[in-house]
Amino acid sequence: MADGTGGLARAVLRDQLRERLLARILDGEFAPGERIVESHVMKEYGVSQAPVREALRDLEAMRFVESFPHRGVRVRLISERELAEMYPVRAALEEVAGRAAAPVVTDDVLALLADEIEAMRAATRDGDVHAVLVHDARFHEIVFETADNALLLDVWRSLHAEIRALVTYTRVRVGLTEIVESHVPILQALRQRDAALAGKEMRHHIEHFGALAFREKTARPD
Amino acid sequence: MADGTGGLARAVLRDQLRERLLARILDGEFAPGERIVESHVMKEYGVSQAPVREALRDLEAMRFVESFPHRGVRVRLISERELAEMYPVRAALEEVAGRAAAPVVTDDVLALLADEIEAMRAATRDGDVHAVLVHDARFHEIVFETADNALLLDVWRSLHAEIRALVTYTRVRVGLTEIVESHVPILQALRQRDAALAGKEMRHHIEHFGALAFREKTARPD
DNA sequence: CCGTGCTCGATTATCGATAATCGAGGAGTC
DNA sequence: GACTCCTCGATTATCGATAATCGAGCACGG
Structure with missing residues (x-):
């Protein structure tokens, strides 16, 4: 068993590797555009090639990395x-989620959403940008979960990489x-x-910040 | 990258296996709920375990199979x-595509779309259901390509709408x-x-058949 | 008769090694 | 000097084998 490096020896190796690699990507240790070489990861974590490959494939499905045959x-x-x-x-997608969630939302879920907003406010007071983003993402995720449409949730989650990169751009x-x-x-x-209103608000929420973030280059013909 | 039928991704065993297995699932040779044992597939196709695993993992991402650790x-x-x-x-998604495509569509593309409709009519006369669905999917794909939004196209392709539509048709x-x-x-x-009109028509087109196929559960308040 | 723990066969998860493939850089030619 | 071809190092794709894990069936005790 590989215990010399970081103490990952419990559940399925693939999942642990995926989380580790994802953390390193998000931390910027793996810069965008940088290659991730299987053999290097192998040696670093003291595991074999197979779990590394599968972890990387998972990250590809999440759109955090891309791969080409024989080119890594x-x-x-x-x-x-x-x-x-x-x-x-x-x-x-958010409009669909809002429309679907509104008729079936429970008071418990509404309370959760209110909690997330409160958490965002608290994090804002602390100047903790990361925490704000986490609760922001969680707020939206709760809505999608409430919508109770597995496919919709799946598609939304596949945009995580873009959403994550987005906040880096808009942060400032x-x-x-x-x-x-x-x-x-x-x-x-x-x-x-x-x-209808919930869907509209979800849509506007996204479009508003989209317009803000790219106002200098959006010459959208309307 | 999510390759549809790109052209030069042939040599990779994983992809070939995935297609073969998918065909067998859709043909009903692998019945729903039935297990797919890696070692059996290995022997049957004369390949090793690794490509089988990766093909199955791809199918899992496509939601055609499910897997649990150590349980297959x-x-x-x-x-x-x-x-x-x-x-x-x-x-x-189709509404987004229609809105984006309409302002930039060329006469060439319009001709292609008309051709696809003609091909659908011909296939209908021949009673070739599969051909109709292929040209149907191609029609929509052309619209998405015209929309010139790589992410949108990618997400749409990840739905594998053609295959799902096929399943729908066999049931309804x-x-x-x-x-x-x-x-x-x-x-x-x-x-x-x-x-706006193109987006609306695209949306209605999809919603119409959704409502036809599943009319008992869509109770849209309007 | 029923529940419990154990053994065993089947299957997956992982490993270490080999074959196939790609890109860079040098030798040779015009 | 520029271009082409070829070799070589690096990396991925695949293989065959081993270790870990699970579920079913059986012996045993209550």
Whole structure:
């Protein structure tokens, strides 16, 4: 058993490797565009090639890396153009989630959502940008889970890489408070169980920040 | 990258195995709920365990099979509910594609779309259901390609709408002619370069058949 | 007769090694 | 000097074998 390096010897190796590698990608230790060589990872964690390959394949499905036959795996470089492309897709998905979630949301879930907003506010006061983003993502994830559509949730999760990269771009341009408070109308629409309104608020929420983030280059013909 | 039928990704065993296994699942040779044993597939195709595992993992990501650690892989029962879940997601994506494609569509593309409709009509006359679905899928794919949003195209492809539609068709009888002719309003909206209308037609197109196939559970308040 | 623990066959998860493939860089030619 | 061909090092794709794990069936005690 490989216990010389980091003490990963419990569950399925593939999953542990995936989490480790993902953390390193998000920390920027693996820079975008940089290659991730299987043999290096093998030696570093003292495991064999197979679990490394499968972990990397999982990360590919999550869109954090890309791979080409015989040419290996590299951290996906997410261009500003791709981020711009994400907004209409994400906006549409969030609208679907809002519409589906509103009629079936329970008071418990509403409380959870309110908690997340509170947590975002607290993190904002502490200046903890990372925590804000975590609770932001969690807020949206709760809505998608409530929508009770496994396929929808799956597709949304596959956008994680883009969403993650997105916040790095927008971090400096948009105030944290504005981000946090813009979740309130969504919660209110859900409280009213108004499907159309909830969908609209979800859509606007995404489109608003999309327009903010790319206002200098969006020459959208309307 | 998610390759559809790109062309030069042939030599990789994993991909070939995935296609073979998928065909067998769809043919019903592997019944829903039935286990797929790695060692059996190994011997049957004369390959090693690694490519089999990776092919099965791909199929898992596509939701055609499910796997549990140390307990192997089994064919997922694609429930009617799951098929129903696809429709709102797909409808939203198609609307985005229609809106994006309409302002930039060329006459060449419009001609291609008209050709696909003609091909669908011909296939209908021949009673070739599979061909109809292929050209149907191609019609929509052309619209997504025209939308010029790589992420949107990627997400749409990940739905494998053609395959799911096939499954739907085998369960719910919908008139072929109705399917084919319902593409005409989309083409007309694109001809007018009317983004909002094209999006709306795309959405209605999908929602219509979703409602037909699963009318008992869609109770959209309107 | 029923429940419990154990053994065994089947299967997966992982390993270490080999074959196939790619990209860079040097020798040779015009 | 620029281009082409070829070799070589690096890396991936696949293989065959071993270790870990699970579930079913059986012996045993209550």
